Each structure stands twice: as structure tokens, then as C-alpha cells.
Amino acid sequence: MFKARDLGIDIEEIDRRLADNWSLPTRFYWDPKIFDLEMEAIFARNWLYFGSVHQVARPGDVAVRRMGRLPIVVTRDRSGTLRAFLNICRHRGYTVVEGNKTNCLRLACRYHGWSYHLDGTLAHAPDAAGEAGFCRNELGLATVAIEQWGPALFVNPDAEAGPIASFWGRGYARSEAEGLAPDAEGFELVREVIYDVETNWKLWYDNGAECYHCALIHGESFANAYQSDAGTYETETGPNFSFNMYHGKPREGANAGPASDNPVLQAFPGFVGFRDGDILHHAGMVPVAPDRTCHVTHYYARPGTDPDYVKAWCDLWDQTYREDNVVTADQHRNLAAAQQPWNRYVASREFGAQHISREIWRHCKAALQA
Ligand code: FES
Numbered sequence: 001m002f003k004a005r006d007l008g009i010d011i012e013e014i015d016r017r018l019a020d021n022w023s024l025p026t027r028f029y030w031d032p033k034i035f036d037l038e039m040e041a042i043f044a045r046n047w048l049y050f051g052s053v054h055q056v057a058r059p060g061d062v063a064v065r066r067m068g069r070l071p072i073v074v075t076r077d078r079s080g081t082l083r084a085f086l087n088i089c090r091h092r093g094y095t096v097v098e099g100n101k102t103n104c105l106r107l108a109c110r111y112h113g114w115s116y117h118l119d120g121t122l123a124h125a126p127d128a129a130g131e132a133g134f135c136r137n138e139l140g141l142a143t144v145a146i147e148q149w150g151p152a153l154f155v156n157p158d159a160e161a162g163p164i165a166s167f168w169g170r171g172y173a174r175s176e177a178e179g180l181a182p183d184a185e186g187f188e189l190v191r192e193v194i195y196d197v198e199t200n201w202k203l204w205y206d207n208g209a210e211c212y213h214c215a216l217i218h219g220e221s222f223a224n225a226y227q228s229d230a231g232t233y234e235t236e237t238g239p240n241f242s243f244n245m246y247h248g249k250p251r252e253g254a255n256a257g258p259a260s261d262n263p264v265l266q267a268f269p270g271f272v273g274f275r276d277g278d279i280l281h282h283a284g285m286v287p288v289a290p291d292r293t294c295h296v297t298h299y300y301a302r303p304g305t306d307p308d309y310v311k312a313w314c315d316l317w318d319q320t321y322r323e324d325n326v327v328t329a330d331q332h333r334n335l336a337a338a339q340q341p342w343n344r345y346v347a348s349r350e351f352g353a354q355h356i357s358r359e360i361w362r363h364c365k366a367a368l369q370a
């Protein structure tokens with residue numbers, strides 16, 4: 001239970017500042033107490049991007065990922081059903097599965113040898129069967145909700161969570177219409193890049209939700225491929241999503257390729273999906289600490305797409321992300337000096353970032369007032 005007063009939060013002042021085009025208090029970008037609030041208010045109860053379904057394609061495949069504070073294991077059981085669990089042994093809390101596996105029959109914890117079926121139930125606990133009150137049925141792995149959307153897998157620590165469609169609402173329907181969730185079989189996974197960014201997750205998010213910086217920071221990458229000046233792209237926002245439509249321009253230099261439209265979904269809290277013709281990109285961010293953010297990116301292409309084009313496209317985004325990582329790490333260092341209490345947005349160019357800040361605050365405020 002978090003109380004605004006204990007955290008030094010003035011709810012009315014934040015409401016007023018956000019309405020007047022100011023940011024969240026910059027303390028929110030580095031204070032561990034605020035980070036704890038966000039973990040509970042946002043990341044313990046929303047759909048988080050886990051990764052690609054191609055990484056658990058066959059029965060017996062097992063994939064693991066530490067998602068911020070949460071260690072998650074996803075299994076495909078012998079009947080083909082996908083399941084997700086906390087990767088925490090019910091004995092004394094060691095990590096049950098320490099790396100991705102194929103052709104797996106059981107999940108075995110290497111500390112004392114407890115093992116679990118792929119449906120999470122406890123299979124065997126050495127020497128425990130005769131213990132008074134030892135009940136195998138109540139010692140299965142904790143279940144986490146899982147949902148597939150195109151080739152993307154999402155997990156939700158709240159096992160009772162409603163479907164993604166109801167969280168993203170209009171953003172879900174629009175993204176499906178724009179081809180951001182095609183049949184997984186029609187696209188192959190061509191690249192995975194994982195970034196460990198030295199910034200707070202909200203700075204990462206602000207950056208991705210505005211293109212005010214694109215011409216200056218991404219002149220050789222994103223802004224070389226897409227129009228990003230004021231008035232050249234369209235933004236739609238709603239609860240738990242924002243959607244941008246960028247339009248291509250003839251590309252020059254290393255990232256040369258055909259001009260096309262680029263629909264971009266930002267789904268709260270940290271999923272990004274793009275589509276550019278025969279190429280698809282899904283990515284997700286999870287906070288690791290107030291000053292560290294993990295950003296997992298996957299690139300797909302239709303089989304037969306020109307490999308040079310695919311490489312140029314993946315390189316373009318990799319370069320764009322690396323440029324963003326430098327900028328947001330620098331911002332974080334400065335804001336953590338605690339000298340500048342509020343940042344000021346430019347509403348006409350940073351509406352998307354403002355929308356994200358307001359969404360973050362909506363979720364935090366609901367937890368503070370619960
Ligand atoms: S912690 Fe897993 S078997 Fe002991």
C-alpha cells in the first residue's frame with residue numbers, strides 16, 4: 001500500500017503541471033521509492049512483451065527471461081499449449097530454469113533437485129514424500145498470464161488479467177488493421193538485439209513517443225528514412241496506447257531502400273510494433289532499476305525478402321536505438337543530480353510523450369488512491 005504523503009507526492013500539483021505541459025516531477029526519473037511504486041502500480045499488473053513465439057515453437061521448448069524484477073519461464077508443453085510461470089523454485093526460491101532449452105521433459109532446479117512438469121505442477125521433490133503435511137498439489141510454479149499476438153508473446157504477472165485487446169482498446173484494433181500482428185508462420189525471425197540502457201524507463205519512453213528530436217539525433221538513421229518534421233506524421237492516442245503513422249522518403253547512404261509508410265504502435269507500458277512492407281519489428285522495454293532499462297528487440301521478414309534490404313532496415317533501427325540510448329543516459333545522469341524539479345514539454349511536437357507521462361501518472365495515481 002503506497003501513500004502519496006509518505007512518498008512526498010503532491011497529487012494536485014502533478015495534475016496541474018501535467019495539464020500545463022510540464023513533465024512528471026523529475027524525481028520520478030531516479031528516486032527508488034517512486035520506482036517501487038511503479039513496479040507495483042504498473043509492471044505487476046499489465047501486459048509485458050516477453051519475446052518471440054519462434055523461440056518456443058516446438059513442444060518441449062522452454063524460454064526464460066528476467067523481466068525487470070520478475071524471472072519468467074515460458075513453456076510449450078507436449079500438447080502444444082503455451083504457459084508462463086514465475087521462474088522461482090517453490091522450495092527455497094532458486095531459479096528453476098537457467099537458460100533456454102529444447103526438447104525438455106521437465107523443469108529441474110539444480111539447487112536441491114525439485115522438478116516440475118511443463119504445466120508447472122511439481123513432479124518430484126527428493127526425500128519429501130513422507131513429510132507430514134507435504135502436499136505436492138500446492139507446490140506448483142506460480143502461474144503468469146500469457147497471450148500471443150502475431151509472433152509476439154506477452155506475459156502479465158496478474159494471472160487474472162483480462163485480454164490484451166481490452167487493455168489496448170482502439171490501439172489493438174488499429175494495429176491489427178495496419179498489419180502489426182500477422183500470422184507468425186508468415187514471418188521468420190531474422191535478428192534479436194537486447195540493449196541494457198543506462199537510463200530510467202520513462203526517459204526511454206518519452207524519447208520513443210516524440211519525434212521532436214529526430215532530425216537532430218537521427219539525421220543518419222530514422223530521419224534519413226522517414227519524414228519526421230512537424231506536420232509530416234499523424235498521431236492518435238488513447239488509453240494505454242499511442243499510434244504514429246510516419247511516411248517514408250527516398251533513402252540515401254548506407255540505409256538506402258524503398259520509401260514506404262511506417263505505422264508505429266506504442267502500447268503501454270513499453271511495447272513497440274512497426275511494420276514496413278515485408279518487414280516487421282516488435283520490441284519491449286522493462287525497467288531493471290531506477291537507472292537501468294532492458295530493451296529487447298526482434299526483427300522479422302517474410303521469407304524471400306531481399307537480405308540486403310532486411311539488413312539495411314535492421315541496421316537503421318539499431319543505429320536509431322543506439323543514438324537514443326546515448327541521449328537518454330545523458331538525460332538521466334543530469335536529472336539524477338536533482339537540480340531541476342520539472343521538465344517543460346513543447347506540446348505541438350511532444351504530444352505523444354506528454355500522453356505517456358499522463359498515462360503513467362494515471363496508473364500511479366490509481367494505486368495511490370486505492
Ligand atoms: S531451491 Fe529449488 S530445489 Fe531447493
Ligand SMILES: [Fe+2]
Pocket residue numbers: 207208213214217218320324
Ligand atoms: Fe529517437
